[in-house]
Amino acid sequence: MxxxxxxxxxxxxxxxxxxxxxxxxxxxxxxxxxxxxxxxxxxxxxxxxxxxxxxxxxxxxxxxxxxxxxxxxxxxxxxxxxxxxxxxxxxxxxxxxxxxxxxxxxxxxxxxxxxxxxxxxxxxxxxxxxxxxxxxxxxxxxxxxxxxxxxxxxxxxxxxxxxxxxxxxxYGADTPLENSKWYGLIRAVARGETVKADGGGKVxxxxxxxxxxxxxxxxxxxxxxxxxxxCDRFFSEHEIATRVMERTNSKATLVGGPKTSGRDMSSAKLQALGFRFGGLSRLDETIQQFVQEL
Incomplete structure (x- = not known):
């Protein structure tokens, strides 16, 4: 069409x-x-x-x-x-x-x-x-x-x-990359900095x-x-930072614990059409794109 x-x-x-x-x-x-x-x-x-x-x-x-x-x-x-x-x-x-x-x-x-x-x-x-x-x-x-x-x-x-x-x-890799959601967080963690990671949201x-x-x-x-x-799921900044550390061997210091979602949003209606979200694989793909450019 x-x-x-x-x-x-x-x-x-x-x-x-x-x-x-x-x-x-x-x-x-x-x-x-x-x-x-x-x-x-x-x-x-x-x-x-x-x-x-x-x-x-x-x-x-x-x-x-x-x-x-x-x-x-x-x-x-x-x-x-x-x-x-x-x-x-x-x-x-x-x-x-x-x-x-x-x-x-x-x-x-x-x-x-x-x-x-x-x-x-x-x-x-x-x-x-x-x-x-x-x-x-x-x-x-x-x-x-x-x-x-x-x-x-x-x-x-x-x-x-x-x-x-x-x-x-x-979220995802935007152009320029600096405009992307979580870019600053992922860059700071990959560089081994002390990072405040107590936020999060549905993404x-x-x-x-x-x-x-x-x-x-x-x-x-x-x-x-x-x-x-x-809505795929709730990601806490702490979870994102932890996955960055695992992939880069970063020694960053994370300040704050994992945030949890107050309310889940249902996407069952969309999924009933056969649609499936990318989940963690999408997040890891995004992290890899960011890390490659740092």
């Missing part, structure tokens, strides 16, 4: 493109860069979420859309924008325009990449699965949560096979998120209006 990918030059978008190509699909990549990457097999088109004409150009003739793009200020997703209304207009209304255009052009499937930030404030006594109430604590999380409800409405109404994929914090590898998006495009199960959590 021909798949349109927004944010195709971003950290996640690049892996989505690679996974789709590896699975025999054609890709039309959307980028804001004036000069797109030289990627074999990708039909690049220039555009942004607040440009309706470029949205129509992106979607025309495609069988599916994977929407990873986000217009943000600064380096962090959670940074509150200086112009909140502009942020909402671009990210939420632009995403709705993309979904509506996909419907109008008879696109078969639409996967919206949401975020675990929709659950910044969890409710006690309720399982952290796809039925858990959406309680974001940031404008980023609020836009993601709002778009999830729109995807649900379009899919449930039978207008399009649209679903939300909800990854937690994404998923970027390659697993990309593979999950492809799974939603290829499954014969109806995904219309559905949401799928995408």
């Amino acid at each position: 021909l798949v349109a990918v927004t944010g195709a030059t971003g950290f996640l978008g690049r892996h989505v493109v690679s996974n789709l190509l590896e699975n025999g699909h054609s890709v039309r990549g959307w980028t804001r860069k004036s000069v797109p990457p030289d990627s074999e097999g990708v039909d690049w088109t220039h555009g942004e979420l607040d440009d309706r004409a470029s949205i129509e150009q992106l979607v025309a003739g495609c069988d599916a859309v994977v929407h990873t793009a986000l217009a943000r200020e600064g380096a962090g997703f959670m940074q509150e924008p200086e112009q909140p209304l502009d942020y909402i207009q671009t990210n939420l209304m632009g995403s709705i325009a993309l979904l509506e255009t996909a419907c109008a052009q008879s696109v078969d499937r639409f996967v919206f990449v949401s975020s675990g930030a929709v659950h910044q404030h969890v409710v006690d006594g309720i399982p952290l699965d796809e039925q858990h109430p959406l309680r974001p604590g940031s404008l980023y999380g609020a836009c993601k949560a709002s778009m999830e409800t729109v995807v649900h409405a379009y899919g449930s109404a039978g207008r399009i096979q649209a679903a939300s994929l909800r990854p937690v914090s994404i 998923v590898h970027v390659k697993d998120v990309a593979a999950a998006a492809t799974t939603l495009l290829e499954t014969e199960v109806s995904i219309a209006g559905e949401t799928y959590n995408c």
Whole structure:
């Protein structure tokens, strides 16, 4: 199938493109860069979420859309924008325009990449699965949560096979490597320094998120209006540091004990489609990539 990918030059978008190509699909990549990457097999088109004409150009003739793009200020997703209304207009209304255009052009499937930030404030006594109430604590999380409800409405109404994929914090080797999650931790441990390692969090590898998006495009199960959590497991910084020490013979001193997860997030719904996470092998792969560059 021909798949349109927004944010195709971003950290996640690049892996989505690679996974789709590896699975025999054609890709039309959307980028804001004036000069797109030289990627074999990708039909690049220039555009942004607040440009309706470029949205129509992106979607025309495609069988599916994977929407990873986000217009943000600064380096962090959670940074509150200086112009909140502009942020909402671009990210939420632009995403709705993309979904509506996909419907109008008879696109078969639409996967919206949401975020675990929709659950910044969890409710006690309720399982952290796809039925858990959406309680974001940031404008980023609020836009993601709002778009999830729109995807649900379009899919449930039978207008399009649209679903939300909800990854937690994404890790893996970014470009440049210094931008990667845990890079500073792994570098310090490999160098034998004294390292504070008392944090942790729910994570998923970027390659697993990309593979999950492809799974939603290829499954014969109806995904219309559905949401799928995408959480591999909880990794403590202490566990990560220990694995780095084992592989580098580092004599680093770790300050703090292993942190544990307060609430488990269920990804059983995604796994019911046959999807499997990379687990420790993904973490070890990432550690090896970092160590090789130090």
